[in-house]
Amino acid sequence: MGPRTLVVVPAFNEAGNVGRLLAEIRALPDRLDVVVVDDGSPDATAGAAAAGGARVLRLPFNCGIGAAVQTGLRLALEEGYEFAARLDGDGQHDPRALAALLAPLEAGRADFVIGSRYLERQGFQSSAARRAGSRWFSVLLRLACGQHVSDPTSGLWTANRRAAAVLAAHSTSDYPEVDAVLHLARQGCVITEVPVAMRARGAGRSSIDTPRALYYVLKVTIALAAGRLRPVPARRRIE
């Protein structure tokens, strides 16, 4: 991987997972810069990340995963990184997938590359309810912007500076993935997917329980409808 890439790891209460993830990133054949964005965790996430050799951005309070990722993207843009990647701090994303995710960006074939669990059914598969939710968002996205995405809720992706600038300017605090795809598509970014295998999370529990899952579906559906009705903002000039 020639061009400089910043891996953004949003983390909230992931002290038990983030060290292992950082060790996996360090073990990759290509050297990647990593920033862990500690989203106001009350546990020792920031300390574990610093001990793991990552740069750490500490949000003063819990701002939501979208804002945490956005903070990392702002750092990537300010420091002139060519590409940014997102890996979640819970260990579900395998850093070895990054090479495949960065390849379309390096070849100039895409602005935004999503790691999809559903292109090839491999690795840990989420529950039937979550797959149904994901399919629902796929249909909505296709209706809203004509973009086909098999795994719109995937938090494993890479972006070039153009896509990173769009995401850094567009803020959604919680459940930002689907809304981000709509926004990127409407800004004319080329979006593609590559198959990835996800893993079961390491320590701790997922924050999405049944009531939150229902809120997720409702919130994202309304956000998509509202996003579709908004005028497309002027395209950003990327320096």
Add this chain to the structure above:
Amino acid sequence: MRFELFQAVVGFSSLGLTLVVLELIRRRRLKDELWLPWLVVTVTPLVMSFWIRPWAALAHWLGIVYEPALLFVLGILLCLALILYLTVVVSSLMRQNLRLAQDVALLHHRLEMLAAAPSQSSRA
């Protein structure tokens, strides 16, 4: 013209609230963008309580048998409008707060890097 008791109650309550709002404006406890909606909410019932005929006509036109009920309907609608307005203001503050939190994190990180830089160069 007969002055009903409910008019006195509504009138004095609204007058009291209006005076409270004016006092808060005088003490700069209410910000510019926020005092105008509050004055609308407090002055409207005040006007309605004294200038009752057009409101009674409006109540009849709307099919409201008990005219004072119109006051409650309008009061609830004004309160809802005020809450909506305040929610918009809070949403804007949340966005600004988020941006500031991100700036704090980025600047704190830059400070740490600057603080670490001289010690690294002196070790070298």
